[in-house]
Amino acid sequence: MAEEAAVRAQAETVRRLKQDKADADEIAKEVAKLLEMKAQLGTDEGKHKFVLKTPKGTRDFGPKEMAIRERAFKAIISCFKRHGAEVIDTPVFELKETLTGKYGEDSKLIYDLKDQGGELLSLRYDLTISCHSWGDDSFSCPSLALSQVPFARYLAMNKITNIKRYHIAKVYRRDNPAMTRGRYREFYQCDFDIAGQFDPMIPDAECLKIVHEILSDLQLGDFVIKVNDRRILDGVFAVCGVPDSKFRTICSSVDKLDKVPWEEVRSEMVAEKGLSPEAADRIGEYVQLHGGLDLIEQLLQDPQLSQNKVAKEGLGDMKLLFEYLTLFGITGKISFDLSLARGLDYYTGVIFEAVLLQQDNEHLEEPLSVGSVAGGGRYDGLVGMFDAKGRKVPCVGVSIGIERIFSILEQRLEASEEKIRTTETQVLVASAQKKLLEERLKLISELWDAGIKAEMLYKKNPKLLNQLQYCEETGIPLVAIVGEQELKEGVVKLRIVATREEVNVRRESLVEEIRIRTSQC
């Protein structure tokens, strides 16, 4: 538009004058003119066409969502702390060169920062193992073995040989999100890792114990944690006659078994990936198996597998793991599942995935799996990739699918019609008559100083009814009412919102009274 162009031209003029260090008065004059033109523009066409939104694939979290998030984080973090984990935080930026080259094709999914004359930076892509698909989109694994870049880099750079840590932070991806399925461009990842050379399977068992505790605490319903081992799968492929070169690609086919029937997987392996039908059939005999210690024993006796070195190693460790899990009391929810394949590129040993089970009341024999909510495994080679001398630090860890969990909790809340509070306020300080603002201010100040969570309305003379209404809307359980009579007597009327009963409490005892009553809730 002509006026906008004129404004821009005027702005240019001003800029130029300032640059040329022109006479101050002249600059002032031009600036005033610019202001006037802008004001004109404002009144002429209404507001400038501006789109008010968040970037594509990101969203705001309002108070209700934050309350749910806090509930989830509280359960998760307290579990991590219960197990003695430390927290580290890495910056959201990575040097661009650190990230590119590690994700192969996925590099185009990284957000780059403009070259504004400094280091070339990018936003952190993930904290942990990245090729898991929390959603139903199948997401092919990057061809390079990589994950947990910041953590691995941190270990390498600081020459740390053992640490037990958790890290909760947002990561950034540019893929096209299907928003209803919970995959955004900005999303939380929540990781727990144990790095260090230790006696076998003990830390691995603790990781599984942690997943079990978190999922139980969150009360998301029934779940199962599938475990497998890369070495077992490698062994199975070897004895079934899969050529070395096809290991990875066959792996990703097998991985689909949780969503797709065996027949389809088999035909994909034969038709698309060029596997011999005999080999495919033999694979089918193994990968459809799942069970517990008994299955492990059975496989240890298997004539072919027992001849394969890596399979034996994997099975031996799996047996040890199960013994430990029994001691931890969680084997009820653990399933040794040979179809679990998960991004094997960077895993070197045990792998696991937790899925929620939907109880279908109809005629299904087996509960439907709703999708994975946590996953992880052992990745012993990663730190070595960052270390200048290639020094290895064995690691095992788990990534909690926090976004998926938020979605589930949000849906649950909506369905249940439970009203979730967005504040923790214990008492509203109210006045019954006019001109008591000062008294309210004094009282609320005393309460705050004593650590009581209190609010009051920002009105000089609010109506008592409005104040009580506010309590009901926001879930505040108590009201401390100051009135002229009460002031004279040195008491405060404490009203319980739910029952509507009122007690007169002496001013000095008010704090204690509030504490007692709110701790009972």
Place this chain on the structure above:
Amino acid sequence: QGTRDHAPAQAALRERLLGTVVSCFKRHGAAAIDTPVLELRDTLVGKYGEGAKLIYELQDQGGELLALRYDLTVPFARYLAMNKISKMKRYHVAKVYRRDNPATTRGRYREFYQCDFDIAGQFDPMIPDAECLKIVHEILSDLQLGDFVIKVNDRRILNGVFAVCGVPESQFIPACCTVDKLDKVSTGLRGRHFWSWDGCLRLGSVVAVLVEKSFTAAEMGLGAWLVRLLTVVPHKLCLCGLMEAVGEGNILQQLMSFCALQMPWEEVRSEMVAEKGLSPEAADRIGEYGRKVPCVGVSIGIERIFSILEQRLEASGEKLRTTETQVLVATPQKHLLAARMKLISELWDAGIKAEMLYKKDPKLLKQLQYCEDTGIPLAAIVGEQELADGVVKLRDVATRKEVRV
């Protein structure tokens, strides 16, 4: 550059710090929100005046033009406008991103936390403003940083001062910027070409009294007018117990509006010792909404406070624990891994924070050493004898006393 990895000790300290701040916000009934780290470039452009060159922009990768948020106030204004909210009390603790060259010792990094508390809405005057100041006072006291003062001023007063001193209206904002630097620069506005000392003598009524006092203060231009201010601003401030927080003879300062060319806002903001408060822009600036929503709020300079606490900690030599583990489950003899695992599992299931070494047969000494290194206060020892007797030996790491439980 300008960002740092937070080792566990730092992270633990930061967690403690943020915990204190958030519990204060909650005590005052604020609800939390969170916004994306990325904003449309257009949302941020034009809101920060001189600050604009400090915004981190994302490369044009063929989609929307994006930038990293520079503060939490503009996102808040956007949130209010998008959701057509006219009243809200919210806090927001999150990281913001700026490109300035950090002077690391002063604690300004390119990625840093801000803790914002804002009250939006049309209310009876000064009550929410007073609560904001009360919050700052509570936080600074709780953190035990030492003595502090909260400086207060009003944009309208300063504009008035400028006007009567003969400063042209177009110079108001630059004048504010200069005045704002007064606590860092000892020379005042003297000598600036756009106003003169003579101008000050022409002030009338309240403002004249204030300036007069400043002359005798011999510090610089605008002097100690706090007492006078209290007659202008309602005395609510006193009632909230702030009188003692406000010192005397202090230089009042303007709070900066980052919106260079616009109508001034009716707000009072308080400046914290560490960080400047911002006047959030109302919905009508964002464009679509068209309605003004008055806001008042405060931004806590958490990074600066963090630096101070960090230095204090180092100086004191106090060791900050990085975990919260209550007890280490230990075994003195060999082949007792199973017993350790069973016991620790019971403790975890009961919510006790417990750890154990990842060794099948660890030496007792090593286990006790681990407790001392990490600050774990108790050790639950199960040996063959204890297992037979059905007890656990609970050892107090500090005192070395043991009891059979």
